[in-house]
Amino acid sequence: MKQLKGIHHVTAITSDAEKIYEFFTHILGLRLVKKTVNQDDIHTYHLFFADDIGSAGTDMTFFDFPGISKGRHGRNEIQRTYFRVQSDAALLYWKQRFETYHVEHEDIVKQFGVNVLPFEDFDGQLYALISDEGQTGVAPGTPWKDGPIEQQMAIVGLGPVVLNVSQVDHMEEILKQVYEMNLIQKEDHMSLFEMGEGGNGARVIIQKNEDELGAINGYGTVHHVAFRVDNTEQLYEWINRYNEVGLPNSGYVDRFYFKSLYARIPNGILFEIATDGPGFMEDEPYETLGETLSLPPKLEPNRQLIESEVRHIDTIYKKK
Numbered sequence: 001m002k003q004l005k006g007i008h009h010v011t012a013i014t015s016d017a018e019k020i021y022e023f024f025t026h027i028l029g030l031r032l033v034k035k036t037v038n039q040d041d042i043h044t045y046h047l048f049f050a051d052d053i054g055s056a057g058t059d060m061t062f063f064d065f066p067g068i069s070k071g072r073h074g075r076n077e078i079q080r081t082y083f084r085v086q087s088d089a090a091l092l093y094w095k096q097r098f099e100t101y102h103v104e105h106e107d108i109v110k111q112f113g114v115n116v117l118p119f120e121d122f123d124g125q126l127y128a129l130i131s132d133e134g135q136t137g138v139a140p141g142t143p144w145k146d147g148p149i150e151q152q153m154a155i156v157g158l159g160p161v162v163l164n165v166s167q168v169d170h171m172e173e174i175l176k177q178v179y180e181m182n183l184i185q186k187e188d189h190m191s192l193f194e195m196g197e198g199g200n201g202a203r204v205i206i207q208k209n210e211d212e213l214g215a216i217n218g219y220g221t222v223h224h225v226a227f228r229v230d231n232t233e234q235l236y237e238w239i240n241r242y243n244e245v246g247l248p249n250s251g252y253v254d255r256f257y258f259k260s261l262y263a264r265i266p267n268g269i270l271f272e273i274a275t276d277g278p279g280f281m282e283d284e285p286y287e288t289l290g291e292t293l294s295l296p297p298k299l300e301p302n303r304q305l306i307e308s309e310v311r312h313i314d315t316i317y318k319k320k
Helices: 017-027 088-100 168-178 232-245 300-309
Strands: 007-013 031-038 041-050 059-063 077-085 109-111 114-120 126-131 158-165 182-187 190-194 203-208 222-229 258-264 270-278
Touching: 007 077, 007 158, 007 270, 017 031, 017 041, 017 059, 041 300, 077 088, 077 222, 088 114, 088 126, 126 158, 158 168, 168 182, 168 190, 168 203, 168 232, 222 232, 232 258, 232 270
Parallel strands: 007 059, 077 126, 158 203, 222 270
Antiparallel strands: 007 222, 031 041, 041 059, 077 158, 109 114, 114 126, 182 190, 190 203, 258 270
16 A cells, blocks of 8 residues: 555634635735635535645635634644745744744754744644755645735745654554654654655644643644645555554545545545545646635535535635
C-alpha cells in the first residue's frame, strides 16, 4: 500500500465567516478558492483558503457553526497549524506585517532546526509560519498571483500540524503502525514524524501535555486534519487497512472536490484521508474561484433553500 503523501488540508471552526475571510485573504494572503456549505449541515458555511490554484496540501478550511461556543485548547487535540513560507527572510517580513496589523504573535524560534513564527487569530486559533529554507520533500504550492503579498514572501502551503496529547507512546504507535509515518527526530517534549517524500508539507509533531484539561471543540479550535493520497483506488486501500486493524471509520465519502475517508483515533482526534483531485475547478473557472456560492451536485437541487438559509458574504476580492 502506498504511503500517505503529506498534509492535504486542515479544517477549523471560526466564530465569524466574514472576519476569517478578511484575515485569511487580506492579512495572510491566501486565496478563497471555494465558498460552499458544510455538506452535512447546510446552515454552515465552509470556506476553503489555499494557494493560487487550490492545490492539495495548501488549503485551510473553516466552518462557522451557528451558535457554537468558544473551544478550549488542551489535551488530545490538533493544537496548531503551520504554514510554509519560502525563506527565513520571509519570517522577518511576516513578523513586521503582524505588528503592523496587530496580529498576536511570538518571536521567531527554532524547532527541529527550522525557523518558525507562532501567531494566532481573533478566535485564539493557533498557527505558525515555518521556513522552507534548506528544506526538501513535498513541493510547495503556487503563491496567489493577485493577492496582497509579494510572491517571494507569500505563504506556499501547509506545514506540520501539532497533536497535543497526554499519552505520547500510544500516539506514536498509532502514527507508526496504522499510518506508516516515520519518527525522524525528538526535541524536548516533542516528536517529529514524517510521511511520503517528507519535508515541511509532510510532517506531524506530537507534543506531550499531561497537565492541561482536555480540549473542547468549538470556535478557535481545529475540527480535523486530512492526509493526502493520489486517487480513489488508494483511498479504498486505506478503508481495507482500517477494517483490518479494527479502526471504526466512515467508509468512502464523496465530497465532490475530493473523495474522503474519516476515522476518529482512540484519543478522540479526527483524521481524514483525502484524494488530491478532482480539485476546486470542477465547477468554477480559475478567474472567479470563491466568488459565488458553489454547491456539489447532490446539493444543487436545494440551492434556493440553501441561499435563503445562509447569509450573503461578499467574497469578490478587492485589493486594498
